[in-house]
Amino acid sequence: MVFAPPQRLVKALGETAPDGDGWLERLPDTLRQAVALRELTVDRIQVPGGRSSLVVLVRRADGTPAVLKLAPPRFRPEAERAALVHWDGLGAVQPLDGPETAGALLLERLHPDVSVRSLPEAKALLEAAGTLRRLWVEPPAGRVFETVAERTGRQAEAMRSTAVGSEVAAAGLVDAALAAREELVGTAPEVRLLHGTFRQSKVLAAERSPWLAVGPDPVVGECAFDLARLVRDRVEDLIGSPSGAATTRRRVRKLAESLELDAERVRGWTLFRAVESGVRALRVGRPRDAELLLEFAGWL
Known part of the structure; x- marks a missing residue:
């Protein structure tokens, strides 16, 4: 899988990254591992995307469209997961079942461009x-x-x-x-x-x-x-x-x-x-x- 993070994300993370932070450099490997663990197929990277996370449009093994979101620890992805679980789809995107790994969220696919x-x-x-x-x-x-x-x-x-x-x-x-x-x-x-x-x-x-x-x-x-x-x-x-x-x-x-x-x-x-x-x-x-x-x- 050829991968280049969106420039908007690269610029934003560069403004806020603490000294010695290597999250962006590790991102290609992190993405490959997250996709393999969940048996996902990548459709495309969402561009321009956000300023604090990588958003990837994917499909699950059964063909269901989903979104894989990867974020550095400083942007509190585990707190995001906990809030989404608590809302349970009421007013917010629904988290999907699957392996839970730090900094990775698998979510229902909405219409990302609308x-x-x-x-x-x-x-x-x-x-x-x-x-x-x-x-x-x-x-x-x-x-x-x-x-x-x-x-x-x-x-x-x-x-x-x-x-x-x-x-x-x-x-x-x-x-x-x-x-x-x-x-x-x-x-x-x-x-x-x-x-x-x-x-x-x-x-x-x-x-x-x-x-x-x-x-x-x-x-x-x-x-x-x-x-x-x-x-x-x-x-x-x-x-x-x-x-x-x-x-x-x-x-x-x-x-x-x-x-x-x-x-x-x-x-x-x-x-x-x-x-x-x-x-x-x-x-x-x-x-x-x-x-x-x-x-x-x-x-x-």
Whole structure:
């Protein structure tokens, strides 16, 4: 099997790989072993694919289409497996039976090239929000997922160290984002299992349901946290629009209302997560992405 990982994955992993990490170099052997162990036939590599995992369209021994997903340990594939098992196909892609090996997931095949992002914006947001609501369930007993407070606490420390002496700190966005986080984590109204990285491209067309979520980075906490990434979907279009700021604030209100959440909490988490993403983009050398995200955050 001739194999070359998608360049999007290679670039993204290169930005975040710790020193000495050899996951990408081992990936061809890892893929061959995972395919052989499960008696799979490879149809094709999904391109451009994701930024944290390799997605391979495969067929099982009986001809059933499936997806093989391989991810480095730092992207918590075992937590993803546990969340998908707990959801058991309700609102999310269904994990399939077979050998379990670290970092490898065998999943039902959806329509990988058709996401809700293909719909007009208003319809896309409506369908995405409806899918997300189905995922917000009680966390499984006995399984410890990372909490929103833990994850954002790590991110807050990284934000502080990156922003010292930068224009971001001068603009006050980091301070505002950190202050919003402090207030939000101390007053969370509910504890649910969350998708963790939900956006339009994470909702794919399916056979057994119109739309199903994929690619969670699960976390436990309040539902408003899960909406924050969805609010800034199509951020390039928002920034390019003369009504981008008004559209963003209206989107916060509409999504909060549709899911019966506090709009101010949605706004606060959207601010924190946009600033965190912008500062992280600065840290890894993506100034254009940082500029877009921080301009968006300034509207909130």
